[in-house]
Amino acid sequence: DAGVTQSPTHLIKTRGQQVTLRCSPISGHKSVSWYQQVLGQGPQFIFQYYEKEERGRGNFPDRFSARQFPNYSSELNVNALLLGDSALYLCASSLAPGAVVNTGELFFGEGSRLTVL
Amino acid sequence: QQQVKQSPQSLIVQKGGISIINCAYENTAFDYFPWYQQFPGKGPALLIAIRPDVSEKKEGRFTISFNKSAKQFSLHIMDSQPGDSATYFCAAGRNYGQNFVFGPGTRLSVLP
Numbered sequence: 001d002a003g004v005t006q007s008p009t010h011l012i013k014t015r016g017q018q019v020t021l022r023c024s025p026i027s028g029h030k031s032v033s034w035y036q037q038v039l040g041q042g043p044q045f046i047f048q049y050y051e052k053e054e055r056g057r058g059n060f061p062d063r064f065s066a067r068q069f070p071n072y073s074s075e076l077n078v079n080a081l082l083l084g085d086s087a088l089y090l091c092a093s094s095l096a097p098g099a100v101v102n103t104g105e106l107f108f109g110e111g112s113r114l115t116v117l
Numbered sequence: 118q119q120q121v122k123q124s125p126q127s128l129i130v131q132k133g134g135i136s137i138i139n140c141a142y143e144n145t146a147f148d149y150f151p152w153y154q155q156f157p158g159k160g161p162a163l164l165i166a167i168r169p170d171v172s173e174k175k176e177g178r179f180t181i182s183f184n185k186s187a188k189q190f191s192l193h194i195m196d197s198q199p200g201d202s203a204t205y206f207c208a209a210g211r212n213y214g215q216n217f218v219f220g221p222g223t224r225l226s227v228l229p
Contacts, residue, residue, distance in 0.1 A: 092160075
């Protein structure tokens with residue numbers, strides 16, 4: 001069974017550009033979250049989506065946006081890139097938001113590594 | 118109140134030894150405490166998790182100890198193996214949702 005898949009795996013952008021990252025959750029999972037992991041730090045929560053609706057947002061500027069599609073895949077968009085946006089962007093999926101606590105089933109993809117020059 | 122502190126930053130242990138990583142949280146609303154293991158180039162993978170209604174949970178060589186009054190929890194890795202060499206993150210979450218707060222991580226190296 002395929003796990004959480006993310007694309008692209010690596011990308012390089014310049015300051016001011018825009019980037020779109022994509023995530024396909026595990027089959028049957030309806031909830032997707034995005035995390036930013038700066039080198040040497042723990043992941044930081046950006047967004048959670050469930051049934052195409054935003055269910056949570058972390059402390060990130062409005063340059064960050066996301067959406068979830070009817071097939072439960074998701075995109076993360078970052079506009080007006082800054083050097084500080086360089087990080088590994090992780091997507092995680094679970095059956096539903098509450099399923100994470102009840103069963104511990106939160107699965108992470110391998111991430112998209114974004115470098116902003 | 119959302120911060121999760123983790124120590125040590127790095128840890129070197131001999132094969133067969135015990136690895137201990139400690140975490141502390143502030144927000145008493147947290148009621149789910151997972152540990153994640155991350156290898157280079159990979160996403161974090163759930164290792165073990167605990168709810169605050171128990172003080173200890175053991176799965177194989179991995180044990181979580183939880184002290185609700187002190188708002189602290191720790192991961193013990195018994196009989197540490199070179200394959201355990203990875204970065205370990207503690208995290209804390211609430212009863213609903215995926216808004217986990219992660220610690221800064223501990224880089225574990227197990228020497229053969």
